[in-house]
Amino acid sequence: MKKPYVISFANSKGGVGKTTSCISVGCALAAAGFKTLLVDLDHQGNLSDDVGRGDENYTITDLFEDPKFDTNSLVYPALDGTNVIPNLDVIPADITLAVEARSAERFRHRLNILEEGLKRLKIAYDFILIDLRPAIDLSIENALLITDKLVVPVDMDRRAIKGIDDLFQVVREVRRNEDFVYTLVKTKVNESHSKMKKAIDGYISEANYRVALTEIRQSELFKQATDVHRPVMHFAKNERPYRDYKSFTKELLQQIEEAEGGKK
Template structure:
């Protein structure tokens, strides 16, 4: 199994958790929603022709063409697939605001996958845009790695307020 490089804890946590679940025999899909695409790069998929951006450009896009096996040293990692991201996601997520069902783009796209997964893990960038709102709406669990200083813990409180607003719930299980 690959060892993620040291960096921001959010991407590392998604990567490591996905690899561990795959090693345990679960079928895992990682979705890279960070336009920097570090998760994609780390799993050998940084230069693909088709990425999650294609789904936000065209919500009816065949999501199955976006799924690639994760790689380590050019070898396939069993049970681990990825939908990669690229830099164009930052712009396209903004322009997807024009779609009527814009908050269901990711949910609808993932529902069209032919392969079933035991776990779908989504690596989100540290900002709120349409793609991140899509992720929050369909998630069952949010994991937020954070330094334990006053500003960071205040940021967590603010984030959960945003999630509650997006999910339109009184209290998101945090």
């Protein structure tokens, strides 16, 4: 069975559109025909809520409680309201994840819990997308070790930019200086705030970060979709968020194809 491509979404600052980006890319990949799994590793469970799976009997916590737990029992179809989203599944999180991740330190193969658990899945996924919470714990370390590509959403706030180097330092420590592939994506972009946008763009350029050509523009539709617990890609079909994330996903697929082609 072909190994799924793992993309993790992370930023050490909250509120940058990380969870929204993870769900939206997942929806775009699923709509393009790719079998996609979302994994919620944030104990707040916002991703789980937004795909209709915020109150399930089994969650990712069960895997860190018992590394031999049947991971297939954790997988649920993602929902838009009451409708199943084709090609999109989710492993939800719950509030006890942070506690169980700490207690899982006692296990001998603690850094491979997530990897081994995902290997036991019977469904052949093309992509696994992981939403990482800003803090670093054992569950996040597990995810970083299996990540093929890191997507770092950054909004037009200087604090989001400042956290990038800290995040990358953590990734290097976890992966023991092993190279990692990443893409920054600008979120909540508001062209009317030209001075702020110019300052952020200048910092990113000066730091020589690899940044996506696609920018995710600000829209009230993001908040409206979250308020009713629906993925914005389905809530705002063909509107600005839909078009931006569809374009970003297409760019991601092109980057992956070029990178994979270069390995051959």
